[in-house]
Amino acid sequence: MRPYVILNAAMTLDGKIATATGSSNISGEEDLKRVHEIRKDCDAIMVGIGTVMADDPRLTVHKIDANPDDNPVRVVVDSKCRTPLAARITNKDAKTIIAGANEYKYDFKVSDRYETFKKRGVKFFFSGDKRVDLVALMSYLHEEGIEKLMLEGGATLNFSMIKAGLIDEIRICVAPMVVGGANAKTFFDGEGFDTMDEAVRLELVDSYPLGKDLILTYKVLR
Ligand SMILES: NC(=O)c1ccc[n+]([C@@H]2O[C@H](COP(=O)([O-])OP(=O)(O)OC[C@H]3O[C@@H](n4cnc5c(N)ncnc54)[C@H](OP(=O)(O)O)[C@@H]3O)[C@@H](O)[C@H]2O)c1
Numbered sequence: 001m002r003p004y005v006i007l008n009a010a011m012t013l014d015g016k017i018a019t020a021t022g023s024s025n026i027s028g029e030e031d032l033k034r035v036h037e038i039r040k041d042c043d044a045i046m047v048g049i050g051t052v053m054a055d056d057p058r059l060t061v062h063k064i065d066a067n068p069d070d071n072p073v074r075v076v077v078d079s080k081c082r083t084p085l086a087a088r089i090t091n092k093d094a095k096t097i098i099a100g101a102n103e104y105k106y107d108f109k110v111s112d113r114y115e116t117f118k119k120r121g122v123k124f125f126f127s128g129d130k131r132v133d134l135v136a137l138m139s140y141l142h143e144e145g146i147e148k149l150m151l152e153g154g155a156t157l158n159f160s161m162i163k164a165g166l167i168d169e170i171r172i173c174v175a176p177m178v179v180g181g182a183n184a185k186t187f188f189d190g191e192g193f194d195t196m197d198e199a200v201r202l203e204l205v206d207s208y209p210l211g212k213d214l215i216l217t218y219k220v221l222r
Helices: 029-041 049-055 102-109 112-119 134-143 155-163
Strands: 004-012 044-048 073-077 096-100 123-126 148-151 169-175 202-210 213-220
Touching: 004 029, 004 155, 029 148, 029 169, 029 202, 029 213, 044 049, 044 155, 049 073, 049 155, 073 134, 096 102, 102 112, 148 155
Parallel strands: 004 148, 004 169, 044 073, 044 148, 073 096, 096 123
Antiparallel strands: 169 213, 202 213
16 A cells, blocks of 8 residues: 655746756746645655755745644655755654665664754654665555655656656646756656656646646546
């Protein structure tokens, strides 16, 4: 058993979710409110360590009316437990789980950061050898009571999650902007598939304009 997973992101018309230098303010105000409504509706929000390092997100519900109980559990996929002590995702506004890989478990457990995080109430889950086993992580999160999970990137984790068949729905904000850049992160990076035959198929189930942006909702077909 695993949670129902909704991947949400904002991208430019040319499929970029950040520029090559890491600038990622793509969503308009209306879209940010939409994102926070999804957060409020989910039991957990998950991001990769690349996103934590680049954006230092809080991942709480704060752009709409909400109380602290509306904050979902925050999950960082972070094999080597590199999450900085100052990362806002580990503040006391909501529960946090750091998902690491078994190879680095001991190194991390003898570090000072481990005790500091534990004092803050941060929980840990270790799976996989050198990289987090996403199937095992989803199963653990479901056991922890997470029924609905919002995946908020970034590019590398998005690809691993869809390749593993762990995404049920995609909601994408397409902003009327073009940034280019061969090194700019796209919606899905990772190693990619070799042929179009291997592509994950989607079905468009909703589309509507929101301010200057376009919101598209897709169901992931099996
Ligand atoms: N526009 C948007 O909506 C949006 C949303 C989110 C992020 N972003 C942007 O996306 C960029 C970050 O993307 P990113 O690709 O660099 O990083 P990412 O996808 O956030 O994190 C990737 C990292 O996760 C770790 N990881 C552990 N297990 C994994 C697994 N099984 N599969 C995949 N990753 C695993 C890996 O690091 P370890 O091996 O060290 O664990 C990997 O390098 C930032 O620029 C951010 O601004 C944009």
